[in-house]
Amino acid sequence: MSEAYNPIPVTVLTGYLGSGKTTLLNRILSEDHGKRYAVIVNEFGEIGIDNDLIVESDEEIYEMNNGCVCCTVRGDLIRVVEGLMRRPGRFDAIVVETTGLADPAPVAQTFFMDDDVRQKTRLDAVVALVDAKHLPLRLKDSREAEDQIAFADVVLLNKTDLVGEDELREREQAIRAINPSARIHRTERAGIGLDDVLDRGAFDLQRALDNDPHFLDHDHPDHVCGPDCDHDHDHDHDHHHHHHAPADIHDATIQSVSLRAGPLKPDLFFPWIQKTTQIDGPNILRLKGIIAFDEDDERYIVQGIHMLVEGDHQRAWKPDEKRESRIVFIGRDLDHEKLKRTFEACQA
Amino acid sequence: MPTIAPLHLDGHCVAANFIGAVPFFALADGSLHWLDHGGKSADIHDGLLCATRDWQGRSLLTGGEDGKIVRTTSDGGSEILADNAGKWINCIAAGPQDAVAFSTGRSTIVRKADGTLSEFQEERTVEGLAFAPKGLRIAATRYNGVSLHWAGIQAPAVDLDWKGAHTQVIFSPDGNYVVSSMQENALHGWRLSDGKHMRMSGYPSKVKSLSWSARGKWLASSGAPAAVVWPFSGKDGPMGKAPLQLGKRDEAVTCVACHPTDDVVAIGYGDGTILAASFPEGKEATLRRSGKGAVSSMQWNDKGVQLAFGTESGDCGIIDLTA
Structure with missing residues (x-):
């Protein structure tokens, strides 16, 4: 059927x-x-x-x-x-x-x-x-x-x-x-x-x-929300949410780690994401990323839940898009420095 | 060459079976179709989830999304045996002395021929039911194992534990073994005399269809690109022995049905193809060349000369070996 x-x-x-x-x-x-x-x-x-x-x-x-x-x-x-x-x-x-x-x-x-x-x-x-x-x-x-x-x-x-x-x-x-x-x-x-x-x-x-053309841009100090920023600005024109510091009420044990880098080498990135999710999988609740690969004209998208990770080419980079790799990990007890260092080590 | 009498129905066939000599097809939408001097049909459930035949082969027992348990005889007459409105009846099993067992959520209910009910509670949802060949003993699969209960006798349940989620369950015809299929692409078996475990793994997908050979020496299963047939003739069952792989193709086996008298198994595939293979030698014959949907149910008639089959897309029929 x-x-x-x-x-x-x-x-x-x-x-x-x-x-x-x-x-x-x-x-x-x-x-x-x-x-x-x-x-x-x-x-x-x-x-x-x-x-x-x-x-x-x-x-x-x-x-x-x-x-x-x-x-x-x-x-x-x-x-x-x-x-x-x-x-x-x-x-x-x-x-x-x-x-x-x-x-x-x-x-x-x-x-x-x-x-x-x-x-x-x-x-x-x-x-x-x-x-x-x-x-x-x-x-x-x-x-x-x-x-x-x-x-x-x-x-x-x-x-x-x-x-x-x-x-x-x-x-x-x-x-x-x-x-x-x-x-x-x-x-x-x-x-x-x-x-x-x-x-x-x-x-x-x-x-x-x-759906979010400014994925992770809201974390970025240079970002100015435009009309296509489809997020929480219905009433919030001051964009207080751009501040990184957690609010006082946030007793939370969960943190997020947002990383940026230039174009990556696939033969370094794939073993890295595998290893990272194998070792830290229990602590990683979600991960999402847009990856620019060296000598690749298409954006690569990854997402994951704990140890499950999937990824695929999505579309060609647009001429005016910055070829940058961005990834966010949401979880507990994440080692920000180590994630940053090892992610950046995948750069071409 | 076998001939096929096709029956084109609209919907997923949950069960193709024979009541007496009459072929019946139960669809997921709750309709029942049978071939008795022409095609006939009746709507017996608002959504049908499970079906089995009674032990004498005189009636079809079905359970539905409407909470009803219905018995239908070969003339198409049906009777409601129980009504649990608002609950899905997930499993049904037929037993000796005309007993019927069904489950909803964590409860298993055994209904004896005189209408008396006994209920058993598990800690987790019941996923499969089967009666032992002798005595009113019912096996219920649940998370982390199988529970065995005697209906009508005050006796504690026997727990067959094995970590993981168990779905279907089946007794060997001699009553010596219980075998369950698991969420994890494997079968698990227990020898009842001493509780010895048998792990049967290596399947690329979940096992959804199990069938014992005529004399109970072989257990055929789906879940691989061939029918996987385990030898149970030795005293340790299949332990330490390799299974037969019959009818190997580039297509998943979705349904198996052993012949009632001979060492032959009908093998149904994801593309609708049906083969027959003999064991142990593995000679093959094509019974049906593909179709629209995966084969979801098959049953031989008592003489073993006709095979009723149903598919997920509703292209059902009867294969006749005598013609």
Whole structure:
């Protein structure tokens, strides 16, 4: 059947209890967008919409082979996705809602590690909802809240009506300090254009970093946000988020390491990224990069989750683009100096 | 040469089987199709997840996304045996004395012929069920192993532990071995007399189809570009022995079905091709030359002269060896 070869996009919704996941889910299901969604939830709970395709599943973490954190998958997702994909004509996309305490890594890894799931679906994006009022407390008392932000492609800073402008900026800085590459949106009652959370192609090597033409530029002192900077400037025209220093409320254990270098030698870069992710994989939650290779006219994109890394040529460098290699690691206990030194040693 | 009576259906075939002499095809959309003096059909589930035949071969047992367990007889008449609305029925198994077992989430429920139910809870989700050939003993796979329960007898569960996620499970016809398929491209077996482990690995993909040969001396499996057939005739099962690899092609084997009387296995592939291979010598015959989708289910009739097959894309049919 032709549908089977057109992979179904999967959006993962994470967020602590009370952050607004159910509100967003109800909007996705009720708005008139002409698309049909299958939804996998942990509990039917408060989903107020009558939808035939809401499937309840117990989160089941399966460790593969050696008990390594990088080799965990969600067994229930494998089973439910297999069941859903036997009748692919019923829906256009899948949304997975996780519990507040869920680790997003096994969810995401399922879509890369299980052959059957990988063949029939594609992970589109991980969306994290954050309660603007309670974020500081969450970051203090929960490693999961931090992981969810670190893992996200899109962060909705929700319930903005409950805090003032200064606090919102602090929250954004805290989020940005954990995850410099996520798109941040301010929302009330999870009110957001669904185009901003669905069909993002965040894991699609051809699309991933084209959504953000200024990937990692926001870290750069010279960068001035232009009209095509599609990030958290809806209300934030002062661009406080450019500051590197983590906000005071950021008790987080997660850090990000953003690196830049000139064109690299492929025969140095590939062994380096392999070795780095093999050794530091358990500490690396996400990595993303745009690599310029020496004597190569195409941009090379890499991305990874723990030890899983994939990469591909994306497109030709444009004449006016600076041929520069940029990569960001998000994780715990990362050795900034060593990463910088070894990354720069890959230069041509 | 075999002849093929094709049956073009619209949807993923979960089970192709015979009830008595009548071929039945159960689709994932919940429809049932059978060939009894012409094609007939009925919608029995809102979404069908699992199907098996009862031990006498007189009815088809199915479980669905609608939470129902349905028994359908060869005239197409169906009866709801249990209803767990809102729950997916992930697994179903038929046992001796007309018992039926099914699972939803972490519960396994055994229904005896008189309608009495007994329920067993696992710590993790049940992924596969099988009855032992004798006595009402049910095996349930779950994370880190298989649990064995006696239905109707107060006795503690026997845990067969092996680290990792176990999916399907099957007893050997003599009841001496339990074999599970794993998330990790391997089979794991236990000899019940002493709990001895048997690791059967080396598959390039997950094993989704298992079938015992007529006298239980061989276990055929999918998951490789050939049917992998393990010898179980020695006292240590397949340990220390190489499996046969039958019907090797550049295409993954997705389904296997051993012949009811002879040492022959029907092998279905990802491209819809079906071969028959004899073992141990490995002579091959082509039964079907490719199709639209991967072969998802096959079953011989009792005499072993017809093979019902179904595919993921719905191009099903009957292969007749007598014509």
